Amino acid sequence: MAASVNAGMPAGSRARLRKRALRGATYAALVILGTAFTLPFFWLLSTSFKPADRIQHWPPDIIPMRQVTTNIDGEIRRVYSVKRPAGARAVPAVTIIKRLPGNRAVVYPAGRGFTVRPATVNADDLEPVVKPGITWSNYTRGLVFIPFFRQLRNTLIISVVSVLGTLISCSLVAYGLSRIEWRGRNTLFLVLLSVMMLPYQVVMAPLFAVFVKLGWVDTFLPLTVPTFFGNVFFIFLLRQFFMTIPRDLSEAAKLDGCSEFDIYRRVILPLAKPALAMVGLWTFMGAWNDFLGPLIYLVDEANYTLSLGLAMFLGQYGSEYGMLMAVSTVVTIPIIVLFFFTQRTFIQGITLTGIKG
Amino acid sequence: MFCSPAILGLLAFTLYPALASLYYSFCNYPMLKPPVWVGTANYRTLFHDPVFYKSLSNTAYYAVFATPLGMIVAFLLALLLNQKVKGLAVFRTMFFVPSIVPMVAGSVLWLWLLNPQYGLINTLLRSVGFPEPGWMADPAWAKPALIVMSAWGIGGWMLVYLAGLQDVPRDLYEAAEIDGANLLQRARHITIPFMSPHLFFTLVMGFIGAAQYFTQAYVMTNGMGGPVDSTKFFSLYLFQNAFQYWKMGYACAMAWILFIVILLFTLLLFKTSARYVYYGGER
Structure with missing residues (x-):
C-alpha cells in the first residue's frame, strides 16, 4: 500500500491515493473554516469575562486574565x-x-x-502581573445598566403573544384556503401571494400614522395585534402543508357529525404539529430579533425589547466593550439554547422553505 | 369565515396602508400636520437629492458583493459537508449557528471584532504583518466590513444547498468518473446545473434582502449611516426621512421606488432564469 506514486502503479491505487488526499484537504478546509466561524463566539465570551483594563491591552489576552x-x-x-x-x-x-x-x-x-x-x-x-481568571463584573454591571430583566420580560411577552397570534390566525386562514371550497378562494390566495412582494417600508409610515391615532405608540400593541391577522408567508407554508393531508380524513369526520371547526381543531391541527412547530419557532425568533418594529414604536426605555435595549446601550456607551459583550451574550444564549432543543424542526424548516419558497 | 382574519388583516395592515402610502407619496406630510397634496414634488426632489443617489449606489454595492460572496461561501461549505465527513453534525452546527444570532447582538459583536485598534481581526492581521483597515471608521472600508460580516451569517443558505446537493443523482457522478471527467468538469456539468434552482432562489432572496438592508447598518453606525454616508443604505435613508426628519411623504415616495425596483429586478431575474436554471424534469 505504501508504494510511491509512479507511472507503473495500478490506476485503482492511484485513484485511491488521490481520494485520500482529497479527504484530507476536505477536513483541513472544514477545520479552518469551522475555526473562522467559531472564533467570533469565542471572542464574544472571552471579552465578556475580561476586566476593563485588560480588554484594550496589547497584546490581547486570548483567555480572560485578571491582575493578581x-x-x-x-x-x-x-x-x-x-x-x-x-x-x-x-x-x-x-x-x-x-x-x-x-x-x-x-x-x-x-x-x-x-x-x-x-x-x-x-x-x-x-x-x-496577571493570571487566568474570570471577571463577572461585566455581567453584574451590564445587566443593571440596561434594565435587563424588565426588557427580557418585554421581549418574552411580545414574542409569546406573537407566536400565539400567528399560530391561531395563520392556521385558521390556511385551513379556509386549503380544506374548504368557496367562491373567491383562489382570488384571495392570489391577492395574498402578491402582497408577499410588498416591502414593509411601503406600509411603514401609514401604519405608524394609524397607531398614533389609536394611541398605541409606546405600547406592545402595534407589535402584537397585527400577528392575530395572519402573516402571508406562514399562511402560504401552512396551506401547502394542509394540502398534503388526505381529504378522506375530513370526509370521515364529517360523517361522524363534526363541524368544520371540529375538523380543524381535532383532525388537522394534531396532524400539522411539525408545520405548526416550525411556524411558531420562526415567529418567536423573528419577534425576539426584531429591531425595526420596536425602534419605531417603543419610546420609553422601560418598554424596550432586548434588541432595542442593546442597540441603545451601544449608542450611549460604545466603548464599554466588556459590558456590551456580556449583554450580547445573554441576548444570544436563549436563541442558541432554543436551537439546540429544536434542531430538527429548524433544519427541516429551512430546507423546506428553501425549496418550496 | 376561516379566512376573515386574513381578509381583515389584508385590508387593515396592507391594502389600506399601501394605498395611503401611495397617496402620501404625493403629499407633504410632516406627521404632526395633516398631509397636503403637492403632486410629484417629492419624486422631483428625490431625483435631485445627492444623498438619495448615494444611498442607491451604497445599496447596489452591497447587493452586488454581499449576495455572490454569500452564495460562494455557503456553496463551498455545503460542498465540503456533502463529502460524507465524520462529525457532520458538529461542523454543520458550527456554520449554521452564526446565522441565528440576533442581528443586533451580532452587529455589536462585529463592531468589536472590527475595532481598528483592539479588534480581533486587526490583531490577527497585525500579527502576520498585513495592513490594517479602519473598517467601520473608514468610509472606504465600512461597506466591505458589512459584507464580510454578512458572510458569517450565511448558514441558512448552506442548509438550502446541502439539501439540494443530497438530491443530485449519485449515479451521474459515477458515470462521469468512468468517462474520465475531472472534479471541475463534474462540478461544472452536474453539480451546478442540478443546483441552479437553489442558487437562483438564494440569488433572488439575497437581492431582495440587500435592497432592504437596514438593521446592521443602523446599529453599527448609531443610526447615522456614517462615516460620510458610506453606509447610508436605501432603507436607512428612508427610515431617517420618516422618523428622524418626519418627512413621511418623502419617505413614502422612496418606499414606492424601492418596491418598483424590487419588482422589476425580480421580474428580470425570473424572465431570464429559463436560460440558466435547470428544473430537472419539471419543465
Whole structure:
C-alpha cells in the first residue's frame, strides 16, 4: 500500500491515493473554516469575562486574565512587576504605594519578607502581573445598566403573544384556503401571494400614522395585534402543508357529525404539529430579533425589547466593550439554547422553505 | 369565515396602508400636520437629492458583493459537508449557528471584532504583518466590513444547498468518473446545473434582502449611516426621512421606488432564469 506514486502503479491505487488526499484537504478546509466561524463566539465570551483594563491591552489576552492582587494589612492591592534592562537582577512583585508627579511611583514588595525598602521607579516600567481568571463584573454591571430583566420580560411577552397570534390566525386562514371550497378562494390566495412582494417600508409610515391615532405608540400593541391577522408567508407554508393531508380524513369526520371547526381543531391541527412547530419557532425568533418594529414604536426605555435595549446601550456607551459583550451574550444564549432543543424542526424548516419558497 | 382574519388583516395592515402610502407619496406630510397634496414634488426632489443617489449606489454595492460572496461561501461549505465527513453534525452546527444570532447582538459583536485598534481581526492581521483597515471608521472600508460580516451569517443558505446537493443523482457522478471527467468538469456539468434552482432562489432572496438592508447598518453606525454616508443604505435613508426628519411623504415616495425596483429586478431575474436554471424534469 505504501508504494510511491509512479507511472507503473495500478490506476485503482492511484485513484485511491488521490481520494485520500482529497479527504484530507476536505477536513483541513472544514477545520479552518469551522475555526473562522467559531472564533467570533469565542471572542464574544472571552471579552465578556475580561476586566476593563485588560480588554484594550496589547497584546490581547486570548483567555480572560485578571491582575493578581495581594492583601497587605487588610488592604487589597494590585500586583506589578518592574521591567528591568535585560540581564539585570529580577525584581520581586511589587504594589504601588503612592503615585508621584512626573510619572514616578513609590512601590513596595508585594510578597512577604519586608527586606526590601520602598523604592521609586518609573511608572512606565510597571507591568501588571496577571493570571487566568474570570471577571463577572461585566455581567453584574451590564445587566443593571440596561434594565435587563424588565426588557427580557418585554421581549418574552411580545414574542409569546406573537407566536400565539400567528399560530391561531395563520392556521385558521390556511385551513379556509386549503380544506374548504368557496367562491373567491383562489382570488384571495392570489391577492395574498402578491402582497408577499410588498416591502414593509411601503406600509411603514401609514401604519405608524394609524397607531398614533389609536394611541398605541409606546405600547406592545402595534407589535402584537397585527400577528392575530395572519402573516402571508406562514399562511402560504401552512396551506401547502394542509394540502398534503388526505381529504378522506375530513370526509370521515364529517360523517361522524363534526363541524368544520371540529375538523380543524381535532383532525388537522394534531396532524400539522411539525408545520405548526416550525411556524411558531420562526415567529418567536423573528419577534425576539426584531429591531425595526420596536425602534419605531417603543419610546420609553422601560418598554424596550432586548434588541432595542442593546442597540441603545451601544449608542450611549460604545466603548464599554466588556459590558456590551456580556449583554450580547445573554441576548444570544436563549436563541442558541432554543436551537439546540429544536434542531430538527429548524433544519427541516429551512430546507423546506428553501425549496418550496 | 376561516379566512376573515386574513381578509381583515389584508385590508387593515396592507391594502389600506399601501394605498395611503401611495397617496402620501404625493403629499407633504410632516406627521404632526395633516398631509397636503403637492403632486410629484417629492419624486422631483428625490431625483435631485445627492444623498438619495448615494444611498442607491451604497445599496447596489452591497447587493452586488454581499449576495455572490454569500452564495460562494455557503456553496463551498455545503460542498465540503456533502463529502460524507465524520462529525457532520458538529461542523454543520458550527456554520449554521452564526446565522441565528440576533442581528443586533451580532452587529455589536462585529463592531468589536472590527475595532481598528483592539479588534480581533486587526490583531490577527497585525500579527502576520498585513495592513490594517479602519473598517467601520473608514468610509472606504465600512461597506466591505458589512459584507464580510454578512458572510458569517450565511448558514441558512448552506442548509438550502446541502439539501439540494443530497438530491443530485449519485449515479451521474459515477458515470462521469468512468468517462474520465475531472472534479471541475463534474462540478461544472452536474453539480451546478442540478443546483441552479437553489442558487437562483438564494440569488433572488439575497437581492431582495440587500435592497432592504437596514438593521446592521443602523446599529453599527448609531443610526447615522456614517462615516460620510458610506453606509447610508436605501432603507436607512428612508427610515431617517420618516422618523428622524418626519418627512413621511418623502419617505413614502422612496418606499414606492424601492418596491418598483424590487419588482422589476425580480421580474428580470425570473424572465431570464429559463436560460440558466435547470428544473430537472419539471419543465
